Amino acid sequence: MKSVRVFAPASVGNIGPGFDVLGMALAGMGDTVLATRRSEPGVSIIEITGDRGRLSYKADENTAGISAQTVLDHLGCREGISLTLHKGVPGTGLGSSAASAVAAAYAVNLLFGEKLSKAELVPLAAVAESQVSRGFFLDNIGPSMMGGVTWNNPFTKEVVSLGRLEKAIVIVAIPDFPLLTKESRRVLPGMIPMEHFISNMAYASMMAWAVAKKDVTRFGRSIQDRVAEAARAPLIKGFEDVKKAALSAGALGCSISGAGASIFAVSDDPKKAEKIGKAMEKAFQGHQVVAEIRNTQMDRLGARMIK
Amino acid sequence: MKSVRVFAPASVGNIGPGFDVLGMALAGMGDTVLATRRSEPGVSIIEITGDRGRLSYKADENTAGISAQTVLDHLGCREGISLTLHKGVPGTGLGSSAASAVAAAYAVNLLFGEKLSKAELVPLAAVAESQVSRGFFLDNIGPSMMGGVTWNNPFTKEVVSLGRLEKAIVIVAIPDFPLLTKESRRVLPGMIPMEHFISNMAYASMMAWAVAKKDVTRFGRSIQDRVAEAARAPLIKGFEDVKKAALSAGALGCSISGAGASIFAVSDDPKKAEKIGKAMEKAFQGHQVVAEIRNTQMDRLGARMIK
Numbered sequence: 001m002k003s004v005r006v007f008a009p010a011s012v013g014n015i016g017p018g019f020d021v022l023g024m025a026l027a028g029m030g031d032t033v034l035a036t037r038r039s040e041p042g043v044s045i046i047e048i049t050g051d052r053g054r055l056s057y058k059a060d061e062n063t064a065g066i067s068a069q070t071v072l073d074h075l076g077c078r079e080g081i082s083l084t085l086h087k088g089v090p091g092t093g094l095g096s097s098a099a100s101a102v103a104a105a106y107a108v109n110l111l112f113g114e115k116l117s118k119a120e121l122v123p124l125a126a127v128a129e130s131q132v133s134r135g136f137f138l139d140n141i142g143p144s145m146m147g148g149v150t151w152n153n154p155f156t157k158e159v160v161s162l163g164r165l166e167k168a169i170v171i172v173a174i175p176d177f178p179l180l181t182k183e184s185r186r187v188l189p190g191m192i193p194m195e196h197f198i199s200n201m202a203y204a205s206m207m208a209w210a211v212a213k214k215d216v217t218r219f220g221r222s223i224q225d226r227v228a229e230a231a232r233a234p235l236i237k238g239f240e241d242v243k244k245a246a247l248s249a250g251a252l253g254c255s256i257s258g259a260g261a262s263i264f265a266v267s268d269d270p271k272k273a274e275k276i277g278k279a280m281e282k283a284f285q286g287h288q289v290v291a292e293i294r295n296t297q298m299d300r301l302g303a304r305m306i307k
Numbered sequence: 308m309k310s311v312r313v314f315a316p317a318s319v320g321n322i323g324p325g326f327d328v329l330g331m332a333l334a335g336m337g338d339t340v341l342a343t344r345r346s347e348p349g350v351s352i353i354e355i356t357g358d359r360g361r362l363s364y365k366a367d368e369n370t371a372g373i374s375a376q377t378v379l380d381h382l383g384c385r386e387g388i389s390l391t392l393h394k395g396v397p398g399t400g401l402g403s404s405a406a407s408a409v410a411a412a413y414a415v416n417l418l419f420g421e422k423l424s425k426a427e428l429v430p431l432a433a434v435a436e437s438q439v440s441r442g443f444f445l446d447n448i449g450p451s452m453m454g455g456v457t458w459n460n461p462f463t464k465e466v467v468s469l470g471r472l473e474k475a476i477v478i479v480a481i482p483d484f485p486l487l488t489k490e491s492r493r494v495l496p497g498m499i500p501m502e503h504f505i506s507n508m509a510y511a512s513m514m515a516w517a518v519a520k521k522d523v524t525r526f527g528r529s530i531q532d533r534v535a536e537a538a539r540a541p542l543i544k545g546f547e548d549v550k551k552a553a554l555s556a557g558a559l560g561c562s563i564s565g566a567g568a569s570i571f572a573v574s575d576d577p578k579k580a581e582k583i584g585k586a587m588e589k590a591f592q593g594h595q596v597v598a599e600i601r602n603t604q605m606d607r608l609g610a611r612m613i614k
Contacts, residue, residue, distance in 0.1 A: 018509075018512060019504075020505055021508060021509045151509070151512060151516065152509075153506075153509050153510075153513075154505060154509070155502075155506060160513070160516075162516055188501065191499065191500060192498065192500075192501060192504045193497065193498060193499075194495065194497055194498065194499060195462075196504075197326075197499045197503075197507070198461060199460075199462060200508055201324070201325065201508040201511045201512075202459075202461070204508045204509075204511070205329065205508075205511045205515040206460075206467070206515065207512070208515050209467075209469055209515040209518070211516070212516050212519030213519055218467075
């Protein structure tokens with residue numbers, strides 16, 4: 001195989017209560033990498049589309065480039081690759097940098113003998129995320145690689161695929177302003193009141209159990225975050241109103257997607273989901289924010305080769 | 308039905324990371340209540356055995372008595388009952404007061420038409436616990452009532468049965484000194500460092516998922532508590548050595564049972580479990596503490612009528 005095209009989905013980090021631990025992959029949006037072997041070592045980025053000219057072509061400044069190089073190094077390859085990257089993750093807070101890193105890592109592994117499992121690729125892809133955001137986060141890398149809902153332990157770096165809720169509908173509202181992950185982490189508290197710890201731990205536990213049991217209602221109702229959401233809400237114009245609108249329209253739960261600024265809600269009913277999306281859009285409009293609404297589901301496969 | 312005998316099992320609160328949220332019922336130890344209807348209203352306690360004379364015969368000072376009265380009031384009964392109580396929960400930290408409350412609540416419900424479900428009885432039985440320990444805790448009441456592993460939300464009072472791991476072996480070391488729940492709660496921190504929150508939340512989530520998946524190994528390895536254990540360990544003479552001994556002997560995990568002083572470990576292998584129990588006993592001996600060792604499993608049924 002000389003060339004391969006790989007897709008990796010967007011994702012929602014935290015899923016509310018599971019800060020830095022839980023994440024879910026989203027169907028129908030993600031990044032595509034076309035990777036081609038070449039004899040010279042190293043990684044070169046030939047083309048980037050869909051980023052509105054924002055991303056660097058320097059391989060060591062782009063998560064796809066860093067990730068590809070990390071896997072090449074890990075495999076001890078003397079050859080190199082060239083990459084073309086198509087960005088298809090809309091807005092911030094949807095695991096955009098993770099999707100690029102995952103797609104590139106998965107592509108390089110395919111091109112050079114498929115020696116690593118997805119679980120083994122996760123920490124390698126995470127190196128790119130850590131160089132860009134200065135933290136070692138797996139709650140976007142995990143689901144983007146594996147699909148469905150994943151759990152990870154930030155201390156041991158272990159990642160586990162918890163399963164997928166086929167019937168969950170995820171409504172994503174993507175406002176037209178950016179939010180830097182760095183800023184979004186700066187506002188987090190260093191200490192958590194005991195009762196906020198208990199609350200988040202309880203809801204995250206129920207969420208993980210609900211995934212195993214395919215219980216969409218309990219999954220959605222477990223989107224209750226008293227740790228990160230309160231700190232980050234002021235960074236997202238209109239957040240409280242958008243959340244209120246989603247819940248009033250029948251969402252099972254609603255919170256900030258990862259570090260924001262995107263907001264996600266969950267429903268078990270396609271008709272309600274339409275209504276929820278419209279309510280969220282309108283609530284953002286009330287704050288002079290244009291938001292794109294996407295109704296989607298959980299991605300099933302994570303990173304995969306495509307035609 | 309004029310008279311009924313009910314058994315309610317002992318339990319392990321927290322199960323390590325799940326402070327105030329997760330709990331599991333233990334097979335082969337628990338309290339038995341014999342409840343008999345009588346025409347006069349109110350509750351009288353006729354006999355208490357197995358408590359070495361420590362418990363009050365006043366119905367409003369004993370969790371069985373308070374719980375029975377709470378259910379009678381809830382049902383609007385004009386009749387009353389008399390109780391005999393046999394305590395069979397060894398040591399502290401094993402949900403002894405919860406087992407009495409659960410057995411009495413379940414018995415009264417049976418005697419007066421079985422109008423309430425187990426889930427409905429849980430908050431009623433919890434009233435007794437709260438009057439004795441001044442907090443509304445469900446992580447012993449829940450499993451004692453329902454068996455297996457339960458989850459509860461301390462804020463909404465909801466209780467959910469997560470399932471049962473038939474193959475888990477629970478080794479309990481019960482030291483011969485008491486520990487007051489009140490004291491054990493006093494030492495808890497009011498604020499939790501962010502990384503301790505993340506760690507406990509991650510392990511509690513994995514534990515709940517592992518119960519759904521019947522994965523004893525992941526369940527046992529999720530017994531990792533950075534919130535309550537560190538604060539309470541100094542109250543339990545020899546704790547660090549007992550835990551070390553259990554893990555060295557092959558336990559998947561080991562922590563304080565509820566508020567202590569009992570310590571529990573989990574294994575998936577009956578032979579290893581014997582070794583683990585002996586190692587824990589010996590480690591306690593090294594601190595001049597006599598400890599009783601019990602090798603058991605998860606209780607299957609929770610509160611039930613017995614002959």
